[in-house]
C-alpha cells in the first residue's frame with residue numbers, strides 16, 4: 001500500500017509490515033498467518049521497506065473496520081528478525097571494509113564525555129541508541145530535543161548525554177512514551193555534502209536479494225517512494241552469481257555518485273552486499289549513505305536485521321541481541337521457552353503454535369471478545385512450562401479469563417492437563433478457565449481435568465471455546 005508493489009511491497013510482507021499491507025490488500029488473512037510463522041513482537045513497530053520501522057498509526061488501513069480479525073494482526077507485529085543497535089551494526093560493517101565514522105559507545109554521561117575527548121575530532125556526533133529510526137527528530141522525556149546532535153565541544157557531549165541516557169526517546173517510529181536509552185554512540189562527525197539511500201533486502205518477488213537505492217536519502221524513504229517513485233532504483237541480485245560489477249556501478253550512478261566517487265560507492269555497495277550474505281542478513285539499510293566534501297562515501301547510519309533461521313551459524317551475532325527494549329514479561333517468558341505477546345483485551349490465550357495463536361485471537365474477536373495477550377508454548381512441552389505460563393498469564397491484572405487452546409500433535413495433552421491442574425491449585429486461580437484440548441492423548445487429558453474437582457470449563461472446539469471464554473467475561 002505504501003509502494004506500488006514489486007520489491008517494496010514484498011519487503012513489507014517480509015518485514016511483518018505484511019500485516020499492514022495485508023490489511024489494505026485483500027490477502028490480509030493469508031499474510032497474517034504467513035507472517036506469524038515464527039516469533040512475534042508486540043511493539044507497534046512495522047518495518048518499512050528498508051526497514052525503518054514506522055508506527056502503526058501511520059497505517060490506518062481503511063479496511064480495518066471490515067476485518068476485525070486482521071485488526072489483531074496489526075497489533076501483533078511479528079518479530080522474525082534479530083535487530084541490532086546502530087553501533088553493533090557499524091562494528092560489523094567496519095570489520096568488513098565498509099566505511100563508517102570512528103566511534104565509541106558509552107552508557108554513562110561521563111563515559112560519553114571521555115569518549116568525545118578521546119576521539120579528538122573536529123566535530124562530534126552524539127547519537128542515542130535505540131532500535132527505532134527517526135531519532136534525529138525525536139524528543140527525550142528529559143525535554144531534550146533530537147536524538148542526534150552535532151557539537152565541537154566534548155563538554156557539550158557530556159551535557160547532552162546526561163539528558164539522553166536513562167530517559168525515553170520518542171520518535172515517530174516508537175510507541176508514544178518512547179524507548180529508554182541505555183547507550184549513546186559518540187562518533188567523529190563528518191561533513192555531508194549529499195545524502196542518498198541504500199538498502200539490501202531479501203525480496204520475495206525475485207526470490208533473492210535486491211538492492212534498493214535512491215539519490216534522495218536522509219529523508220523518509222517512504223515519502224520519496226510515494227511522491228517520486230522514479231527516484232527509487234532497484235537491482236535484483238542472483239544469489240548464486242553474486243553482485244555484478246555492472247550492478248554496483250549502475251546503482252552508484254543512479255544514486256548520483258560522480259567521477260571517482262562512483263567507483264568508491266560501487267565498492268562500498270559490493271562490500272555491503274558481501275556482508276549481507278556473510279552474516280545472513282535479511283536487510284542492511286544505510287540512510288544516509290552519504291558523500292563528504294572531501295570525496296568520501298560513508299555509511300552515516302546503519303540498520304541490519306538478521307534471519308533468525310541462521311542463528312545456529314551466526315552465534316556471535318545473536319549473542320549481541322539487546323533484549324533491553326523488550327517488555328520484562330517477554331523476557332521472563334523467553335526464559336521458559338515461551339513466547340508472550342501482550343494485547344489490549346481481557347482474555348488470556350494459552351496456545352501452541354503461531355497459527356493457532358492467530359486463529360484463537362481471531363475467533364475471540366469474531367465472538368465479540370478481546371484477547372489480553374497470548375502465550376505460545378511452542379513444540380516440546382514440559383509440565384513446568386505450563387505452570388510458568390499460567391503464572392505469567394495470571395500476573396497480568398487485565399486478565400479476566402483464560403482460554404487454553406492446545407492442539408496436541410507432538411504435544412501430549414495429558415501433560416498439559418496435569419500442568420493446568422497443578423497450576424490452578426498452586427496459583428489459586430481466580431479467573432474463569434476455558435480449556436480446549438485436541439489431539440494426542442486427549443481422552444486421558446479430559447479425565448484429568450474432569451476429575452480434578454476444579455472449576456474448569458471444557459470446550460469441544462475452537463468456536464465453542466471462544467464463545468465460552470467471551471461469555472465468562474461478559475457475564476460479570
Ligand code: GDP
Nearest residue numbers: 125133134135136148189190192218287288301
Ligand atoms: P535517524 O534519524 O535515526 O535515521 O539517525 P541518523 O543516523 O540517520 O541521523 C539523522 C541525521 O543526522 C542524518 O540524516 C544526517 O543528516 C545527520 N547526521 C548524522 N551523522 C552526521 C554526521 O556525522 N555529520 C553530519 N553533518 N550530519 C550527520
Ligand code: MN
Nearest residue numbers: 133287288301
Ligand atoms: Mn537514518
